[in-house]
Amino acid sequence: MPDLTRDFLENYGLYRKYHSPGIHFGTKSDLDTPSLQLYCNRCQGVRTFNELAINRIFADGRKLSGLRHKSVSIGGNDESDNARYGRIIGFHFVCQDCKEEGVNYLVLFNDSEDESVDFEKRGHVIKVGQYPAQAASLPQELRPYLKEHEDIYKRGRMCELNGFGLGALAYYRRIIESIIDTLLNDLTVIFADDDSKKTYQQALVKVKETKVHVKKIELVKDLVPDVLKRGQGNPLGFLHEALSVGLHSLTETDCLEVASEIRDTIAFLNKHIQLAREEATHFSKKMSRLEEKLRKMTSLEGNDQPPA
Numbered sequence: 001m002p003d004l005t006r007d008f009l010e011n012y013g014l015y016r017k018y019h020s021p022g023i024h025f026g027t028k029s030d031l032d033t034p035s036l037q038l039y040c041n042r043c044q045g046v047r048t049f050n051e052l053a054i055n056r057i058f059a060d061g062r063k064l065s066g067l068r069h070k071s072v073s074i075g076g077n078d079e080s081d082n083a084r085y086g087r088i089i090g091f092h093f094v095c096q097d098c099k100e101e102g103v104n105y106l107v108l109f110n111d112s113e114d115e116s117v118d119f120e121k122r123g124h125v126i127k128v129g130q131y132p133a134q135a136a137s138l139p140q141e142l143r144p145y146l147k148e149h150e151d152i153y154k155r156g157r158m159c160e161l162n163g164f165g166l167g168a169l170a171y172y173r174r175i176i177e178s179i180i181d182t183l184l185n186d187l188t189v190i191f192a193d194d195d196s197k198k199t200y201q202q203a204l205v206k207v208k209e210t211k212v213h214v215k216k217i218e219l220v221k222d223l224v225p226d227v228l229k230r231g232q233g234n235p236l237g238f239l240h241e242a243l244s245v246g247l248h249s250l251t252e253t254d255c256l257e258v259a260s261e262i263r264d265t266i267a268f269l270n271k272h273i274q275l276a277r278e279e280a281t282h283f284s285k286k287m288s289r290l291e292e293k294l295r296k297m298t299s300l301e302g303n304d305q306p307p308a
């Protein structure tokens with residue numbers, strides 16, 4: 001696996017910690033970077049971007065003014081300072097189609113094994129700069145779903161991308177509240193046609209009777225089918241927690257984590273609803289074709305029969 005993951009470079013906003021305890025920049029100058037799938041403005045579409053390693057920039061973690069090109073021997077700075085503050089490296093990625101459009105990242109590596117440094121601060125990377133800035137766009141697949149909430153989504157994403165956890169969380173919570181009725185309703189399509197579906201639909205009647213968003217989720221969260229449980233997690237259980245938790249009890253870092261998980265969870269649930277719908281449409285088309293075929297066969301057989 002590359003030292004820097006695709007998820008980190010493509011999706012993480014600024015100042016959100018990506019834990020990578022195995023990362024040891026201090027001992028290697030040839031960090032592995034992944035290929036990225038990013039929108040290229042020149043090619044007008046999603047393209048593969050690869051790093052131009054020759055353009056890596058190394059800098060002391062404390063002062064960006066000290067940027068130097070391709071200087072692996074940054075160890076020239078005081079080692080204990082590196083351990084304490086980490087090091088910043090610039091990465092330049094280029095579109096593989098047009099070879100012109102580029103994206104630049106500044107990443108802070110904290111790979112310290114120094115026991116005097118807090119454990120939390122050891123082995124992580126943080127994106128501290130990105131140019132051009134990441135666009136706060138609404139993913140294509142969420143567009144039909146979040147239509148009138150697009151603006152709120154983008155504001156949330158903008159906060160997330162710039163490391164404003166509290167703001168991101170507040171906006172994303174607003175989205176859950178706005179779509180919760182539709183979302184819970186649409187989830188019916190995921191259930192098989194059995195008792196579990198009936199139980200869910202009965203619970204939905206109660207959901208409609210309450211105006212309290214947290215209560216709505218509480219009424220159905222334990223009824224979700226296994227197909228929606230990610231690992232041990234229950235996405236509705238998570239949304240319930242995310243709405244219930246007091247904002248004052250979370251740090252900025254926690255808020256960022258929860259916010260990004262809300263965004264992921266909405267995308268995850270939406271994906272499953274769409275898949276279930278497509279499957280249902282496919283199945284009913286197949287059934288009508290089969291019915292039609294059988295009808296024709298029956299009428300042909302009828303024609304073959306000699307007149308009585």
Ligand SMILES: [Zn+2]
Pocket residue numbers: 040041042043047095096097098099100101
């Ligand atoms: Zn391009």
